[in-house]
Amino acid sequence: DADVTQTPRNRITKTGKRIMLECSQTKGHDRMYWYRQDPGLGLRLIYYSFDVKDINKGEISDGYSVSRQAQAKFSLSLESAIPNQTALYFCATSGSGEQYFGPGTRLTVT
């Protein structure tokens, strides 16, 4: 089984809808991250959490919120989706070294 799983893998939603992306990890890491990938822009950090009680904004947090339900679970929400939030979203986890990425969620907002 994969160490980092993301659900759903693909999602199409309409402008104004609330949507949640979920991430689970089995590596036992404390640190979890949400990134957004757009062509030509690399991976940009949305939110990160270093333990269950710690939530921090990344460079592009506007329009997003997160919840760290447990050490293994970190969810990303779009409160009111807009078309420019169409992107590939990645969850990642790390201990003190390497970050391990999930397979990604392709989100389309129409």
Place this chain on the structure above:
Amino acid sequence: GENVEQHPSTLSVQEGDSAVIKCTYSDSASNYFPWYKQELGKGPQLIIDIRSNVGEKKDQRIAVTLNKTAKHFSLHITETQPEDSAVYFCAARNAGGTSYGKLTFGQGTILTVHP
């Protein structure tokens, strides 16, 4: 905050040739520099990394060099194969202060290896 610039954005080589991707960073306090490979439909995966106390690191056909004075680091792939075709990302991490644990990524390089 940290800023990482990556070049080129696309790179096309013939099988067997070498490929070089270059990155520059802005924060002299950054001390960890990983390279990730992203294959189609998958998440990025670490292929090699280097810490600031080392100038070069090699793992079979891939190598990374770091010039702390100039604040740039490079990925070198020798004897390229079609399965090396992917998107490659560089990143930098500052081990201290408010940036602790966070990676800043470059824009990515699409590498195509033609048989």
